[in-house]
Amino acid sequence: MHCAGCARRIEKAIAPLAGIELDAVNPASREARLRAESGAALRNAVTALTEAGFPPATQVLRLDIDGMHCASCVGKIERALSELPQVLEARVDLATRRASLKILEGADPGPAIDAVRRVGYQAEFIDDKADAGRAREAAERASMKRRFLWAAVLTLPVFVTEMGGHLVPGLAAWLDASLGRQTLLWGQLLLTSLVLFGPGLVFFRHGLPALLRGGPDMNSLVMLGASAAWGYSVIATAVPAVLPEGTANVYFEAAAVIVTLILLGRWLESIARGRSSSAIRGLIELAPETAWVERDGEAVEVALNTIEVGNIVQVKPGAKVPVDGVVVDGGSWVDESMISGEPDPVRKQQGDKVVGGTLNRTGAFRMKTGATGADTVLAGIIEMVEQAQSNRLPVQALVDRVTGVFVPVVMAIAGITLLAWLWLGPQPALGLALVNAVAVLIIACPCAMGLATPVSIMVGMGRAARSGVLFRKGDALQRLRDVRRVAFDKTGTLTEGRPRVVEVTAAEDQDGDWLLALAAAVERHSEHPIARAIVEAAQARQLDIPDSSEFESATG
Template structure:
């Protein structure tokens, strides 16, 4: 299916914007220009983004805006994807995004914590070194990311975290045993006191804890201290302050106990060591879970082989995929994967296209058929000519779409980032005030250290920062495996709330390929003769109906009649000569205009092709567009969910009503142009309906853009990437149900994560601050605080991973 090119997106700078009223007037002026589908103006950036159809006149648009008092100027820009280092929590992501947007050449920046990357829109000709230097100074170095390649796998984040955790565990375990063992087993405490000098035990614990902080724990100091010096503390800063406070207090008690009141002569080496160990454990588990959540990209990238057998000058040889060029001949051996998109030139085989369509049944391929990179050959051998290579293949474009979907950010994420950006400074204030209050007024001033460390550790906003992106990562990744590609975050958020789904008919609910459903000869002509004559008349035609007639003749083993003098009248019929007589084939009106008397028929649900020899009527063929196998099930499932279903088509009332009756669709609108469809969607939306439109993405760009969610069907070997907010790769209507289920479950998962993350912090910060102790309750041990903080992030990620168990509807 050819890519839709009727819809374009343009961006402009807008002058004379001063307030919200200016924005409204500028948007109204833009929307009034013919060809403009939608317009959005941003007061902060003084820029506008418009979506327009093929009839858009840029000069008229500029003139209209100038007359309205809001002249335009061109924006030269480019899109860049970068990896962002040193991001470990939601506060980091918010500060990195703020730093990026503050750079002069950066027009927009969206940072994704789960993927540790950002999508930038920068001015054309921007000096990249300025951006890189600016982010280096901000503490979040960035590196440009090239287009994805199956040969380049993302780095394994889990392995170094695992090594750091195990090292910290080995060093921390003796400290915990020496300190806590005596509390659990009194006899062990007495043995320690008798066998070892207390100072010697203290020195051992000091050395081991220092090794933990200086070794596997140095990552926190490397990132946290510069953040503190910049006045932008984040999660690592909290760990540094907490562990340093515990380690420092314990060191003073060990080496200079006279400086500390007797009631406060307690050491917390084990707390400092275990805090680092538990946080590293959490990061290791989190990195592994994130890796599993992002498995969709790796699976897609692994589908393409690294080499292919190219045929050149009569010789065959293995070449790397990067060396293949469009037009190359490639041999596909039994069991091999298709290297690039192409068209079969020789051979026959069956190819498993499940990765593209989701259908488990292999598809027959012969000369002239298209093959897609990543699909698997059966037992035959094929030779095909490359039609798309590199980033132009369907597989590469799907990978890019999945990456974009996983990097998308829902509107709620912006609010979360603003909250987490101020959360860490607030926590520092709470820790200082709580520790100060206990130091001055508390019944046990020495507990001030415990309170300060516990508050600093428990309040890490990691879970809040991960709550949304990790769910999107897992949900969109699983959706891609099910053949549903989300292009926009708004679609992921909005699809679950849709209450009306409107389908296009041809190519969406039906196959889009007509076939002969009945042959009606008139005596003395019989069905065999009628079909043979019709096939002969259509043999030279490229019309879809002609191909359907020829296919039916071939299926029945009928040889087309030999005819001469082919003449076609567009939209009406054909005239040929056979055995000295004139044979006419076409519509009822065409034959009637040629003087042929055509009897009444009852095939309102089908397209009729009538045939006459001379003026003698021989009969007619009934052709119809078959309904897709899962269309009825999709409509029934939507209605069972309480979602209204409608159908809009440019076809005549007869075929439209027939399809509607068979599928159980109550609202079926016929003879609609694309503009009529868009107007109908506008009317539904004004009535308060949330509308999703499902179309093939070729002629329905305007209505796909107008709907709350536009769903494009990608069929054959070309995905309609630019047509809608969501792309159903297989073209099956049941994919709409799968997309809605992905949306619903992903949003529910995000809500669950946010409730847990915010609830965790709100509930435990007061406990860490010693509120319960005021009423005779317990203090929160810093080790338990570290464990709870690490567990919070891990639980958020594990909850998101449940989305990977979703199944196609």
């Protein structure tokens, strides 16, 4: 999916399917959000998208399965897993006692464990520490960068030999005299061909099928414009006699440069998309990968996705709270700024609720799990931000309507231009007609119209998320343009998030450093954030902090 035209074709492919409700299609994040009434309906949607040229992204999960003994066990587990709507393919290996699942990227893998347990076996995920979405984005950025660099290296000699004479007087004449005009043309043909059918082949792979399906997109324009300029130049170089006199001109540099520039734009676009989606990844990474769960009276470190409601989890000092739950033993100060925006840690004791992703400070406690996976507060925040990023703003609806007819209209204008120059243009009419028709296609090639709005939404919301501001609705971002004043109901959300000592004022007959050291001697035993600020201030002044004894903490 590259532009709003692709999004419209996806909507058209999904529309006739029964049991599928399409929420939104976002060409910037390359995501489509839909609801399926059944597993069969979801698989029909996957098939329809694949046939339309937009196969959904998938990821592979692996399970360790305990209790398999024969081929009958394999068949039973495979059937149970294949019945899950999010599982596209399930394979179970008796020799390794492992299952490999191909599921839709982003789908909840938790039900796979339940399905295996329902048929009488035990299973747990094999955590390879890999983030499929991040790996795919990184691979795409690397591919785009590699394509652009190769295209730039191959295009530069073509551009210099053809257009350098306009910048450096005498260069063209010197090149013709030194190498020969025909040698230069064959060299340009070779290099331009490598650009088009090497790094630029991606436009043919996407643009030609779209054109054949009757739904040309921006890739189709790039393909048609560049290949028309290249094809005409090949004829002018190889068999100039077939063209009318005076029309055997070459436009290799136009074909090579437009492909290179658009590859540069795609690379920059992928960088912007990666930066904006890092806000979502940052929220996801707030939750730890593992947690200490009590099993059979002992604390065992397990993967986060294996924790179940009702499990007793131990949270150590400095660790992140893994899931939502209630404190059953112990106490601590927990930094809940990611939820409340308040910078001061909150005291947590027996019976208090804690939220997954928040940071435990200095104490330790045991908690009973109340919610896991998609049911946690953090998961709800991530879902809210993702929905806000994928929602269509009012301005985007206008853009979508324009881009829906943009490509066919541009192709029609190019055809009219060709015919008009052939009929009304001066001689050589054919050469001028082709040049101007190709110019129309090339000028319309960049995808800025279809991508500017969704990418701007993602970049804006991503930047806001990194600053701690989350949008609950997509149109809120557009409505900010009318905001002239912002009122905050408290100053806590505008601070650094931690207290510090900025000044020590002592009585006339007292030494401020001595008082600070004395206070630090007592406060060094406390877990309170203000106590920690006093100790840090004394250490920053390199004061000699005396020892203290018989410390008591009065909570309140």
